C-alpha cells in the first residue's frame with residue numbers, strides 16, 4: 621500500500637503539468653539530425669508537445685525535413701532554409717532553386733541568416749540572406765533567423781527587406797538591438813540555454829512575453845545533454861522562472877504566439 625501511495629503522490633504533479641501543457645509547439649528543431657526519430661517523436665507526444673516546426677539547413681536537409689513532415693503529419697510542420705554554415709559558392713544556385721520551388725508548401729523560411737563566426741565570407745552570406753529574404757516576401761512566409769554575432773546586420777537586413785514576420789532565434793544580442801526588433805513587431809525565441817546563458821536570460825527578461833516563441837534547437841547539446849523536442853519543457857520551465865509567471869500561463873501565451881507567427 622505504501623508503494624502505491626508513493627507512486628500516486630509522485631506522479632500526480634507530473635500528470636497535472638502534462639495536462640496543462642498539452643498544446644505546446646517546439647518552434648525550431650533540426651529533426652533531420654535526430655537519431656531514432658520515431659522514439660523522439662513519441663517522447664515529445666508523451667511530454668505533451670503537440671507540434672514541431674522542423675527547420676532545414678541546405679538541400680539534403682530540406683529534402684529530409686519535408687519527408688519527415690509527410691511521415692508525421694499530425695506533429696511536424698516543415699520550414700526550409702539555407703543556413704550560413706551550409707553555404708558553399710558552388711551550391712548556392714541549386715539551394716535557392718529548391719527553396720523557390722518548395723517554399724509554398726512549407727510554413728516558414730528557415731533556418732537562414734548570418735553568422736560572423738563561420739568561415740563563409742560576409743559578402744557571400746549577405747548576398748544569400750538577401751536573396752532568401754526576397755523569396756520569403758514573394759511567398760509571404762515568416763522567417764526564422766540565425767544571427768550569431770551578427771545581430772545588428774541581421775536585423776537591419778530583415779527590416780530593409782520589408783519582411784513583416786521574423787523570429788530572431790536563440791537571441792543573445794544586445795538589448796539596444798532587441799528594442800528595435802520588438803519595435804518592428806518581430807519576435808525572439810528561447811531555448812534550454814536559458815538555464816545558463818546570461819545574454820539569453822537578459823534578452824528574455826526584457827522582451828514582452830507576447831513576442832517570445834519557445835524552442836529546443838534540438839539536437840543541440842545543452843550542458844552535455846543532446847536535446848530533443850521533449851526538452852521543450854526545460855525551455856518552458858526556465859522562461860516561467862525568469863518571468864515569474866505560472867508555467868501554464870507562459871505555455872498558453874507562447875503557444876498562441878506560435879500560432880499567430882506561423883498562421884497555424
Ligand SMILES: [Zn+2]
Nearest residue numbers: 648650731837
Ligand atoms: Zn537551428
